[in-house]
Amino acid sequence: MEWINQLTFLERGIIAGIVIGFLCPLLGAFLLVRRITIVSEALSHITLTGITAGVLMAQTLVWLPQQNPMYVGLLFSLIGSLFVEKLRELYKNFQELAIPIILSSGVGLSAILISLAKSSYTEWYNYLFGSIVTVMKEDLLFIVATGLVAFGLLFAFYKELLSISFDAEFAKVSGISVKKLNILFAVLIALVISMSMKVVGILLVGAMVTLPIAASIQLAKSFRQVIGLGILFGELSVLGGVAFSYHFGVATGGMIIIVGIILLIISVLIKKVFVQRSRFFSV
Amino acid sequence: MIRVFFEYDFLTYSLYTGLMIGFLAPFIGVFLVVRRLALISDALSHITLSGIAFSLLLGKYYPLFSGLNPMYMGMVFSVGGAVIIERLRNIYRYYKELAIPIILSAGIGIGVVFISLADGFNTDLFQYLFGSVVAIREKDFMMISAITAIVFIMIVLFYKEWFFLSFDEEQASVSGIPKKPLHFLFMVMAALVIAASMKIVGILLVSSLMTLPVAAAMRWARGFKQMFVYSVLFGELSVVAGLVSSFHLDVSPGGMIVMINVVILVASIFLTKKTY
Numbered sequence: 001m002e003w004i005n006q007l008t009f010l011e012r013g014i015i016a017g018i019v020i021g022f023l024c025p026l027l028g029a030f031l032l033v034r035r036i037t038i039v040s041e042a043l044s045h046i047t048l049t050g051i052t053a054g055v056l057m058a059q060t061l062v063w064l065p066q067q068n069p070m071y072v073g074l075l076f077s078l079i080g081s082l083f084v085e086k087l088r089e090l091y092k093n094f095q096e097l098a099i100p101i102i103l104s105s106g107v108g109l110s111a112i113l114i115s116l117a118k119s120s121y122t123e124w125y126n127y128l129f130g131s132i133v134t135v136m137k138e139d140l141l142f143i144v145a146t147g148l149v150a151f152g153l154l155f156a157f158y159k160e161l162l163s164i165s166f167d168a169e170f171a172k173v174s175g176i177s178v179k180k181l182n183i184l185f186a187v188l189i190a191l192v193i194s195m196s197m198k199v200v201g202i203l204l205v206g207a208m209v210t211l212p213i214a215a216s217i218q219l220a221k222s223f224r225q226v227i228g229l230g231i232l233f234g235e236l237s238v239l240g241g242v243a244f245s246y247h248f249g250v251a252t253g254g255m256i257i258i259v260g261i262i263l264l265i266i267s268v269l270i271k272k273v274f275v276q277r278s279r280f281f282s283v
Numbered sequence: 284m285i286r287v288f289f290e291y292d293f294l295t296y297s298l299y300t301g302l303m304i305g306f307l308a309p310f311i312g313v314f315l316v317v318r319r320l321a322l323i324s325d326a327l328s329h330i331t332l333s334g335i336a337f338s339l340l341l342g343k344y345y346p347l348f349s350g351l352n353p354m355y356m357g358m359v360f361s362v363g364g365a366v367i368i369e370r371l372r373n374i375y376r377y378y379k380e381l382a383i384p385i386i387l388s389a390g391i392g393i394g395v396v397f398i399s400l401a402d403g404f405n406t407d408l409f410q411y412l413f414g415s416v417v418a419i420r421e422k423d424f425m426m427i428s429a430i431t432a433i434v435f436i437m438i439v440l441f442y443k444e445w446f447f448l449s450f451d452e453e454q455a456s457v458s459g460i461p462k463k464p465l466h467f468l469f470m471v472m473a474a475l476v477i478a479a480s481m482k483i484v485g486i487l488l489v490s491s492l493m494t495l496p497v498a499a500a501m502r503w504a505r506g507f508k509q510m511f512v513y514s515v516l517f518g519e520l521s522v523v524a525g526l527v528s529s530f531h532l533d534v535s536p537g538g539m540i541v542m543i544n545v546v547i548l549v550a551s552i553f554l555t556k557k558t559y
Contacts, residue, residue, distance in 0.1 A: 041387060116534060121406060124409075
């Protein structure tokens with residue numbers, strides 16, 4: 001781990017960005033076919049609560065060992081992801097209510113905690129909207145470690161996750177424990193969200209999960225292509241976003257999303273032209 | 284405790300404004316929840332942020348715009364967002380639910396870029412995000428009163444049509460109700476209410492005032508009309524209690540209002556047994 005000490009702040013940010021640009025769309029593809037992309041939105045807002053709680057704890061409970069607020073954030077988003085499943089059971093006929101409930105209580109609680117913790121606004125803005133220059137050595141280690149864990153889990157359970165995403169009934173019949181896999185899924189989402197937060201910002205993690213996949217599904221012809229193109233778009237938007245934000249001095253998270261939106265618009269246009277052309281030829 | 288709210292002008296304004304949005308947001312929220320569009324309020328409120336940021340940016344470079352209340356631009360963006368959501372639903376025919384996260388994240392992303400171009404990462408932005416008790420001026424108060432009046436008149440005029448559309452879209456469109464214009468009008472109303480509530484509750488929390496009271500009311504109500512009564516009751520209760528307590532505890536009013544709503548919701552879930 002010698003090399004990690006020698007990195008400049010920009011290099012740290014870019015490495016973190018590459019890891020995020022790879023994992024977010026990968027997870028997003030599974031979320032898309034399970035039709036729960038919006039869950040990432042809800043969990044990212046819960047992570048905000050965790051982070052504010054972490055910052056507040058570090059300020060008030062001085063006897064506690066100094067910890068990175070990101071860990072508390074990870075813990076909260078884990079609990080939140082299990083909670084979403086529970087609420088879905090409670091509102092059986094209005095399942096989509098679970099998400100706004102979690103989302104708003106997450107933000108509501110963090111709004112109160114933010115006003116209690118008298119930190120500077122800049123610090124909060126970094127958490128909310130991301131900043132590439134604040135990726136510290138420990139943050140990079142956290143990102144790489146959680147990234148490896150998430151990737152390992154996805155790799156090990158790829159087949160099971162695939163089968164449960166496309167045909168839950170069939171998966172159940174063929175002996176896969178749906179409940180266990182749902183929990184695994186929740187853990188994966190929580191991991192990916194809490195690791196992306198530092199670079200893209202809490203309010204924008206959901207975009208990293210959704211936008212590249214929304215673009216890739218326009219062009220892809222198979223699930224593999226959805227993943228492959230999604231990762232390509234994810235990396236492009238992260239690297240493009242970092243480059244532009246550095247040049248124009250704009251918030252990194254915002255610029256990453258803008259590049260993502262441009263890629264999405266381009267792929268929708270390509271699809272339109274392509275479909276019209278094939279119609280033209282077939283007639 | 285509440286007396287201090289009548290001693291200072293700006294507090295009186297925010298109390299009255301709070302009463303208005305405590306009525307409006309849950310009322311529109313009932314329609315949204317029943318039509319399974321609860322998440323749209325999140326998307327629209329986030330796109331409102333881009334509008335506000337855009338207005339701040341314009342105001343920085345063109346003095347003509349600096350006098351303009353950012354809320355107007357917020358409304359324009361929010362109505363535009365509603366239109367784009369409908370378009371996206373057509374583009375992603377098999378994954379209609381993608382439209383909302385796309386708009387939601389795009390709204391924040393664009394907003395952030397505008398804000399950082401306008402050098403706007405300051406206290407003002409925090410008030411827009413999480414609400415403020417002291418942010419209501421006489422102008423805002425007048426505007427929100429106007430919005431309340433407009434939305435109220437619209438509800439009285441179109442209650443039946445919206446009611447019909449909410450429960451049976453097919454039947455409604457077969458029996459000759461102009462579905463598209465009515466839906467658009469409803470979205471404009473939702474955008475107006477979001478813009479009106481934003482100053483006190485904050486952009487990130489507006490949607491909770493539209494969904495949480497309704498979610499709690501669903502546990503108690505035994506009919507559609509009762510649902511309105513309970514939702515508005517919970518909404519008003521949370522807004523008034525939230526404003527008063529946030530002023531005395533010096534925390535953000537939006538957060539307090541939402542947490543009171545969460546408490547009401549959790550109590551409702553435990554006190555009632557039926558599952559929806």
